[in-house]
Amino acid sequence: MISGLALIDKPQGWTSHDVVARLRKVAGTRRVGHAGTLDPMATGLLLIGINSATKLLTFLVGEDKTYFATIRLGASTITDDKESDVLVYGDETKIAELNEAAIEHALEQFRGDIMQVPSSVSAIKVDGERAYAKVRSGNEVKLAARAVEIKTFKIIKPVGLTEQDGHKYFDIEVQVDCSSGTYIRALARDLGAALGVGGHLTGLRRTRIGNYKIEQAQELEGLTEETLSVLDISIAAKQQFEIRNLSDQEVIDLRHGKRLKASGEGAQPFAGIDADGKLVAMLTVSGKDLKSLVVFGVES
Numbered sequence: 001m002i003s004g005l006a007l008i009d010k011p012q013g014w015t016s017h018d019v020v021a022r023l024r025k026v027a028g029t030r031r032v033g034h035a036g037t038l039d040p041m042a043t044g045l046l047l048i049g050i051n052s053a054t055k056l057l058t059f060l061v062g063e064d065k066t067y068f069a070t071i072r073l074g075a076s077t078i079t080d081d082k083e084s085d086v087l088v089y090g091d092e093t094k095i096a097e098l099n100e101a102a103i104e105h106a107l108e109q110f111r112g113d114i115m116q117v118p119s120s121v122s123a124i125k126v127d128g129e130r131a132y133a134k135v136r137s138g139n140e141v142k143l144a145a146r147a148v149e150i151k152t153f154k155i156i157k158p159v160g161l162t163e164q165d166g167h168k169y170f171d172i173e174v175q176v177d178c179s180s181g182t183y184i185r186a187l188a189r190d191l192g193a194a195l196g197v198g199g200h201l202t203g204l205r206r207t208r209i210g211n212y213k214i215e216q217a218q219e220l221e222g223l224t225e226e227t228l229s230v231l232d233i234s235i236a237a238k239q240q241f242e243i244r245n246l247s248d249q250e251v252i253d254l255r256h257g258k259r260l261k262a263s264g265e266g267a268q269p270f271a272g273i274d275a276d277g278k279l280v281a282m283l284t285v286s287g288k289d290l291k292s293l294v295v296f297g298v299e300s
Helices: 016-027 051-059 092-096 100-110 131-136 184-195 233-240 248-255
Strands: 004-010 032-034 043-050 065-073 075-077 086-089 112-116 146-164 167-178 199-209 243-245 270-273 279-286 289-295
Touching (some): 004 051, 043 051, 051 233, 075 199, 100 146, 167 199, 184 199, 248 270, 248 279, 248 289
Antiparallel strands (some): 004 043, 032 043, 112 146, 279 289
16 A cells, blocks of 8 residues: 655646545545645645655645746736736836846845735635635635745846737746745735736746655656655655654553653654654654654554
């Protein structure tokens, strides 16, 4: 039985649910989930938990991420990306005056700890319904700003002025290192607003989630049960989390629901590893003790 963390390079046009459905067929199990969605337009790294590794996904969804994106300055769209109609085109004189220095100056306000209003077509629930569903039904949605951290937001290639269908734009390619919950579409929207010309996303690729990188990922095309490669859950946990080496008695105690004595660990979740290098539990500090957040079966 296949069990572990699969790193998949999601192709454009696929939803994250599509990838999960495909992996269920490949792995021959319903116990498949993902850690953090990607829009159909986006490509790149998607973490897929299979069987016992689904328990690890809870601790991976909040990891920071790296994206490479193409932002088109000069028009605002309904969905803040190229997948919908243009709401308004920017003034062509202002667009023609754009340059790398001016854009770099505008980028400064979006670095560090900022408050970001998510895209109205996000998956955030409003009164029990997804925001994007409300928008598609013709309702106006206003989401509250939320705190995010933008560690890197830099131009890696100023593509420059371009023209399409009689309209002028200024395209840039950027790298974004950010906290979980950041909307890159919203960054494109807000950068365009700051420059007074509007902006939206035309390309997006995720290359990192925590310590997992796109170089480790497999493509979906031609993937079979025989060719599917997964990280053993213990290896996957040790790649991402700090570890606590457990004695045999501590392993027994954890499996019987007991707490352990803390010994200077941080409060963040970390991996409890037995003498054989196997993942036993995800742990956190609670007062002077360590408590388990989830305990993995012996078969894991």
